[in-house]
Amino acid sequence: MNVFFKILVAVLTISLIIISALVLWYDREQYIDFVERFPDYFETCHGTVSGTSSELIAWFSANKDGWQNNPASLAPGYLYRSSELNINVHPNSVVVNYSKNGDWQQVMKHTPAALISKECGSGS
DSSP: HHHHHHHHHHHHHHHHHHHHHHHHHHHEEOOOOOOGGGGGEEEEEEEEEETTHHHHHHHHHHHHHHHHEOOOOOOOOOOEEEEEEEEEEEETEEEEEEEEEEETEEEEESSOTTTOOOOOOOOO
């Protein structure tokens, strides 16, 4: 019986270590250069926006690091959509869904985004 408990404790300890490592890996901050992934254009509620938009390039060039995985679905803010990259902009955060090796990933960054945040129906 004593051997059984030693094995059980060892298995539980190893499981806890693996789970902790996976949580830390998933919650890590990431450096991602989204400008490299920009399409020729994005669809928005105001029509098409060029993938070479100076506002988008400036904001994403200044915000390449600090992205974190985020499994939550957030309410839509101002959306920039394309077949490989979707950007959901809120005044103080940006969520990016992007295709990586055929799988969709979602990351979020909490930072002011007024430069690329607009309102649908406002004409701006």
